[in-house]
Amino acid sequence: MLRSPLFIPGNRPNMLKKALILSPDAYIPDLEDSVPIDQKNNAREITSSFIPKLNSTGTAVIPRINPMSSGLFEKDLEAVVGPHIFGLSIGKVNCTEDVLNISTAIESQEKKTGLNVGVLKLVLWLETAKAIVNAYQISSASSRIIAVAFGGEDFTTDMAIERKENNSEISYPRNAVCIAARAAGVMALDTPYFSFQNPDGLMHDALEAKSYGFRGKFAIHPSQINIINDAFLPSEIEISQAERILDVYEEAERRGSGATSLDGKVIDWPVVKRARETLNLARKHKLTKNTDDHR
Numbered sequence: 517m518l519r520s521p522l523f524i525p526g527n528r529p530n531m532l533k534k535a536l537i538l539s540p541d542a543y544i545p546d547l548e549d550s551v552p553i554d555q556k557n558n559a560r561e562i563t564s565s566f567i568p569k570l571n572s573t574g575t576a577v578i579p580r581i582n583p584m585s586s587g588l589f590e591k592d593l594e595a596v597v598g599p600h601i602f603g604l605s606i607g608k609v610n611c612t613e614d615v616l617n618i619s620t621a622i623e624s625q626e627k628k629t630g631l632n633v634g635v636l637k638l639v640l641w642l643e644t645a646k647a648i649v650n651a652y653q654i655s656s657a658s659s660r661i662i663a664v665a666f667g668g669e670d671f672t673t674d675m676a677i678e679r680k681e682n683n684s685e686i687s688y689p690r691n692a693v694c695i696a697a698r699a700a701g702v703m704a705l706d707t708p709y710f711s712f713q714n715p716d717g718l719m720h721d722a723l724e725a726k727s728y729g730f731r732g733k734f735a736i737h738p739s740q741i742n743i744i745n746d747a748f749l750p751s752e753i754e755i756s757q758a759e760r761i762l763d764v765y766e767e768a769e770r771r772g773s774g775a776t777s778l779d780g781k782v783i784d785w786p787v788v789k790r791a792r793e794t795l796n797l798a799r800k801h802k803l804t805k806n807t808d809d810h811r
Contacts, residue, residue, distance in 0.1 A: 518542055518639075518663055518703055519732040519748040520741045521578065521605075525550040526559035532566040540741050541732065542576040544605055547592050548583075556588055560595035571600035578639055583608035584617060597625040603637030603660070607667065610646040615657035622660070634660065639705065642696075643667030644674040648689045651696035661702050665734065666693040668707035683724065694729035706730040712737035722747035750798045758791035758798075765791075 522540035524531050526547045535543060545566065551559040563579060570577045579601060581592035585608055596604070606618055618638070626633050638660040642651055648671070655664050668686050672679045679685070690706070697704035706725035709718045722733050722744050733744050750758070761778060765788045768776035775784040798804045 517732065517748075518576075518705060520735050520744040521639075521705065521732065522735045522738070522741060523550060523580070523708070526563035526579070527551050527555040529562050529566070532562065532570070534738070536569060536573060538738050538741060540575065540735060541745070542578050542602070543570045543573075544578055544580050544734070545570065545596075546580045547588075547596075548580050548607060556582075560592060564595045567596060567598070568600045576602035578603045578605050578637075580605035580607070584614065584621075590621070593621060593625050597622070597631070597636065598629050599631065601636065603639060603662065605639040605641070605665070607641035607643060607670070609640045609642065609654055610644055611650050612653045612657040615640065615654055615661070619658045619660055636660065637662045639663045639665055641665045641667045641670075642689075642693050643670035645671070648692050651692050652699055655696045655700035655702055661700070663703035663705050663731075664693060664697050664700075665705040666690055666707050666730075669710075683721070690725070690728050690730075698729060703731040704729060706733040708734040708736045709740070710736065712740060715739070715743055718743050719747055749801055750794045750803060754794055755798050755804055758794040759804075761787060761791040762795070 518541050520540045521542040521544045522535065522538065523544045523546050524535050526545045532545065545563045547556065547559050547563060567577055567579070577600060579596040581596060581604060582588035583606060604622065609615060609618070622636055623633050626636060638658065640654060640661060642648060642654065642664055643666070647654060651664070655661060666689060669679060671689055672685060677685055686707075694704045706722070709721045711717050718740055725733050726748055732748055735741050735744055761783055764776050764778050765783050768774070768783075775782060777783055795804065
């Protein structure tokens with residue numbers, strides 16, 4: 517799972533050091549947006565030296581490097597590729613050609629560093645109008661891709677529209693990214709929530725993202741990690757409801773029926789499938805003691 521990948525500015529050794537005691541689902545040492553242009557070289561050196569330390573925690577390390585169009589991509593790639601990273605996060609991906617060029621460059625670097633070709637995974641950012649239009653083609657363009665991320669700030673900048681607190685202006689692209697990711701068999705990750713001193717707002721935003729089909733959301737501050745992790749796991753109410761759904765459905769099956777009802781709502785196979793997925797996720801994270809195989 518990548519519920520709470522944590523951004524850490526690659527030019528800030530103090531923040532990278534503090535991150536070692538945190539528990540995000542992945543570390544994202546960042547060489548892109550959080551690093552000023554005059555700090556790029558410094559960030560490469562600092563990040564490269566910290567990657568083995570981050571990796572030693574057992575948490576996946578997925579550096580975000582600058583896009584191919586930036587003129588910084590190749591040096592970033594050389595600085596971070598090695599045996600201590602799980603993959604790479606790359607922004608401004610607009611079409612399948614971008615993905616193929618990225619993959620080719622990574623393959624070359626894998627060979628140079630003695631890694632098996634194809635071992636490094638990709639988390640790609642869909643953050644322009646063109647990327648949203650090409651979302652499925654991008655998401656399915658390479659077997660390296662494990663997730664695609666929606667970038668709300670860059671998307672609204674590209675569209676020349678105002679970023680709103682209620683997210684109404686990004687409803688469509690959020691849907692589009694989730695649907696494309698699902699169709700391609702990869703995870704969808706949601707844009708960061710920048711009001712890091714507003715935990716209630718973050719929880720609302722994360723739950724909204726979950727309702728679209730996102731499987732995680734990027735954290736930009738350590739205080740956001742636990743809130744995001746909790747949001748993307750089943751709640752006690754969801755677990756209880758899933759158990760009730762399976763109880764009434766199994767009783768219906770014993771009577772020879774393929775559908776039943778609960779609280780005035782039809783319970784059929786799609787509803788049961790969702791309930792089982794909820795309980796499987798809950799058990800995986802030890803949120804329930806129920807281990808019945810038929811469930």
